[in-house]
Amino acid sequence: MTAALTRATAVELLAAMGAGEVAAVEVVRAHLERIAATEERLHAFLRVLDEPALAHAADVDRRRAAGEPLGALAGVPLALKDILCTAGVPTTCGSRILEGYRPPYDATVVARLRAADAVVVGKTNLDEFAMGSSTENSAFGPTRNPWDTSRVPGGSSGGSAAAVAAFDAPLGIGTDTGGSIRQPAALCGVVGLKPTYGLVSRYGLVAFASSLDQVGPMARTVTDAALLLGAVAGPDPMDSTSLQEPAPDLLGDLDRGVDGLRVGLVAEEIEDGMAPGVRAGLARAVEALERLGAKVADVRLPHAGYGIAAYYLIAPSEASSNLSRYDGVRYGLRVDGATTEEMTARTRDAGFGDEVKRRVMIGTHALSAGYYDAYYAQAQRVRTLIMRDFAAAYESCDVLLGPTSPGTAFPLGAKIDDPLAMYLNDVYTVPSNLAGAPALSLPAGLDDGGLPVGVQLMAPALGEPTLLRVARALEAELAFDPTPRGARSSEEVRA
């Protein structure tokens, strides 16, 4: 029974709880037991919220029995990335500089999840301040991939991806500045969606790069991802960059199929050096879409290849400004010094990890006198060119298709000493962040080593309904089994 509960999707759990077949407390307890059984090998969570989760679930059960109204995700366990503020509950961003910090308020996404009665079972591990592609940059130790615990789960939302893949929770919340939802989703064999910029509020999301950051859903099915996005999307008066119009209907068109839909295959990405297993996964997706009646044709994004260069100037520049708030004065760590300036500089050197320092330094340099025009301003011009490429592509296509990541999950330690190699993990994902457009990663089978392969679907701004519809059709056709299997998988763990 317990195993069946953790295997279930959010949709299935909602149906079972709604029919009175199972109580929210049983559902949540089953997932907490699963977390206890897998966590020693995976380290997906920085903090498991056993007691508050069970109390929330008991409250859901009580209100259901009393006939009181319940939210759209009532009783469904959810893994929350530890970069969203939770009132009174430690929020670390995977950084020593925020160790012990308890925010005085909830992020809008957290408040909406609570209003939807989703039960937050824990806060998940991440690369420090969401800077990384492997979750190895967490100050509190790496997360491991449920498919092979000698490998990374991707990042920066590696904790949420691993938790969803390991059946610790059917739903996860991640954030994506340059691929941090989609790349770990691909490496862990789950669905991950980066929404249109502004569709989900950033209020209470600890800022990394404000013109790129978005919060989005992770799940084992497309329908669950759509359901979760629907619960958190929409305008927020507390975020002046949130889109003013109501969120589009995400579920209505989900099963309409793809007959006649025009899919653009990104030619530059095909010519690029992706791993053979990724190439094979992409070919499976193309064949499946053609069988379903979609028209697949090559399309070009001539400037997408400059995306990484532009991104690694723009994102660090914004980060260097955003992270100036960690000054040892208002919250978090302080290392004493004779002057305020010395105290701040010592605090930041002690509190930030190597990758965060690297990016603060790149950004500070790129914005400094004499370099601004050559670096930051030029990168912003490339951003314009990439947006124009997308606009031209969408004149002849409804969605674009390509790989999510050049390879499958790599061993821990393989890229940690080569920052540029690590950055190139994001080569296919950053263009959508630069354009502010939605993109989704979907599992498309396994490579020869038994590791999940992800394909990426992209759409114009607010094209989420189309994106989810294509993903849903592809998911049904590809029939991916999300159960991690193999000698070093979390399935070897005996509860």
Add this chain to the structure above:
Amino acid sequence: MALSSEQVRHVAALARLALTDDEVEALREELSQILAYAEQVGEVATDDVPPTSHPFPLANVLRADDPRPSLPVTDALAGAPRAERDRFHVPRIVVEQP
């Protein structure tokens, strides 16, 4: 471009990072390599292309100017490493001339 150690120290001072000598040397190499890669943007970005700072054209967004309760002082100070008399405590900022 290759950065010098002096340049790295200058940027670290701007960024308020008290780097160790080993960190300066490691960052000099890494930043030089990353910036050499990032300089590719200069190959395609020409002056006739306008820069984009934000994905969508946004005008100022204003809310109604209604008074509402702000964060209580005790809550605002609760996370501070040091607080005193309802204020954040910092080392001396103004130094007396001898």
